[in-house]
Amino acid sequence: MATTITPGESYGFFTDTSICIGCKACEVACKEWNQLQGDSPQFLADSYDNTGRLDAQNWRHVKFIDNVPEQTANAGDGRAWLMMSDVCKHCKHASCMDVCPTGAIIRTEFDTVFIQQDVCNGCRNCIAACPYSVIAMNQSTGTAHKCTLCYDRLQGGLEPACAKACPTQSIKFGPLAELQQAADVRLAALQAQGISQAQLYGRDEAVYGGLNAFFLLMDKPETYGLPSASNAGLPSRNELGAYLAALVTSVLGVIAGIVAFRRRRES
Amino acid sequence: MIYLAAEHFVRAPQWTWYILFYFFFAGIAAGCYVLATILRFGRDPRDEPATRLGFYISLVATLFCPILLTADLGVSWSRFWHMLVDVTPGDSSLNFKYGSPMSVGVWALLFFGFFVAISALDTWARDRGGRPGGILGAGAGRVFNIAGAILGLFIASYTGVLLSVSNQPVWSDTWALGGLFLASGLSGGAAAITLLVRYRADAAFSLERLRLADAYFAILELALLIAFFATVALAGTADRIVPFFPLWIIVLIGIAASMLGIRRPARIQASGQSAAVATVTLEATVVSIVVLVAVLAMRAAVIFSAQ
Numbered sequence: 001m002a003t004t005i006t007p008g009e010s011y012g013f014f015t016d017t018s019i020c021i022g023c024k025a026c027e028v029a030c031k032e033w034n035q036l037q038g039d040s041p042q043f044l045a046d047s048y049d050n051t052g053r054l055d056a057q058n059w060r061h062v063k064f065i066d067n068v069p070e071q072t073a074n075a076g077d078g079r080a081w082l083m084m085s086d087v088c089k090h091c092k093h094a095s096c097m098d099v100c101p102t103g104a105i106i107r108t109e110f111d112t113v114f115i116q117q118d119v120c121n122g123c124r125n126c127i128a129a130c131p132y133s134v135i136a137m138n139q140s141t142g143t144a145h146k147c148t149l150c151y152d153r154l155q156g157g158l159e160p161a162c163a164k165a166c167p168t169q170s171i172k173f174g175p176l177a178e179l180q181q182a183a184d185v186r187l188a189a190l191q192a193q194g195i196s197q198a199q200l201y202g203r204d205e206a207v208y209g210g211l212n213a214f215f216l217l218m219d220k221p222e223t224y225g226l227p228s229a230s231n232a233g234l235p236s237r238n239e240l241g242a243y244l245a246a247l248v249t250s251v252l253g254v255i256a257g258i259v260a261f262r263r264r265r266e267s
Numbered sequence: 268m269i270y271l272a273a274e275h276f277v278r279a280p281q282w283t284w285y286i287l288f289y290f291f292f293a294g295i296a297a298g299c300y301v302l303a304t305i306l307r308f309g310r311d312p313r314d315e316p317a318t319r320l321g322f323y324i325s326l327v328a329t330l331f332c333p334i335l336l337t338a339d340l341g342v343s344w345s346r347f348w349h350m351l352v353d354v355t356p357g358d359s360s361l362n363f364k365y366g367s368p369m370s371v372g373v374w375a376l377l378f379f380g381f382f383v384a385i386s387a388l389d390t391w392a393r394d395r396g397g398r399p400g401g402i403l404g405a406g407a408g409r410v411f412n413i414a415g416a417i418l419g420l421f422i423a424s425y426t427g428v429l430l431s432v433s434n435q436p437v438w439s440d441t442w443a444l445g446g447l448f449l450a451s452g453l454s455g456g457a458a459a460i461t462l463l464v465r466y467r468a469d470a471a472f473s474l475e476r477l478r479l480a481d482a483y484f485a486i487l488e489l490a491l492l493i494a495f496f497a498t499v500a501l502a503g504t505a506d507r508i509v510p511f512f513p514l515w516i517i518v519l520i521g522i523a524a525s526m527l528g529i530r531r532p533a534r535i536q537a538s539g540q541s542a543a544v545a546t547v548t549l550e551a552t553v554v555s556i557v558v559l560v561a562v563l564a565m566r567a568a569v570i571f572s573a574q
Contacts, residue, residue: 101367104349121340121343121346121347239431244442253450262309
């Protein structure tokens, strides 16, 4: 049943990596809708992943994490190959939005994080701040790019292209509250099957206040290149300490200058 | 105690040469302005030539700053003013985000540029001899200089704070960068004035003061450098700074050169005799060049360690 999209409500993705088959339909659909040319083809010799990373041309990226043991005694319980369709997390506490000096990065009426291309001036402060390596520079436009959560499609009442294309419904789109409920049910089902390592990432506020694009993972977050809750710090965590150190240095520096000049006069 | 290594899964912002030299010139400009202000407040008329030299250098160094920052924007260079004005359609306004050091820094640089320009104009008027108290007058001029120096202290330090307020390895693993950049900027300011005394012989009288001040700044810088290394090591990202050890050696040489000012301050009399000036400035010139190279090396080591 199609989702009715209403401005003012929170929307997002729930990506269930346990049923991702690594088909990359999401990558293709994203590129097609957003008219992304993609990077030049590269052979990365790294699993089945030749996309490599999220960047200005890849707003969806299916990660392949090879966990195949040397000698397999069982099917691996879905852990031998970890596949994850990565995307901008649309964080509640968005590091990129906090540091953007131009006001280019905004939260939309759908509670998603969006970079206004006509406002961005390419300072790259958001790239330094994004903890997920999501944002990248488009060299031809000189602006920062990332997933828009298909802002234009949402405005037209359509679900994002990647979720629409996903053949296994690994990528689910919808109102955040509904997605969170679905995630809880799915996690409970997996754990009932004895898959104790399954866990939700970004479902609650532990990571950047909660992620609008959150995940069901089959291993610890670091395995997927995601910071754990203990490592998920906002850039602003350093602000007070750094300014205080600068203030103390200012005072000491001025005193040092005054003392140096006074000593000469006395001598 | 067990420390967990900070894990970073970030992309480097590619702030490279333009930003390196911006950090360098911002530090020198701010350092010179602050030192010139302190010198003027010493109320010794024999320091006035060095004071004026400081304000002139500050102007020249500041002129590079907006050029380098704009060049760093690449093809979007013509949007440099978006830093100051939010051009969001239907929601345009002035842009000031106190939580973004880059936003605060841009405004600070704009106002600092105003203070630097007026101070240089004031200095030029004093040099012309028509207005001994400058265009601002003695009292107002001092207040003006204090305000400019406070902005200068911010300009020299916010660049380090900006790096720390990120999620990059090394940069975000320490609180020391703002103070470190400031101490280094003050040291670099003293070195820049000392270096250019050769072009203004009557300023040589202040060499001793500048060398001693530089030595004190170097002590401050060394303390902050130790804090920087310690915090990064505790965060588990020291391996990122190790490859740049040649640059760190240069930094330490620069600090050591500055510290020589404590043991062997430049002796010079008020006579302003050219022979005496030449002798003293030779050593001071060499030390100043070493210190300035170290100021640049420190910023390069920090910037490139995360990228």
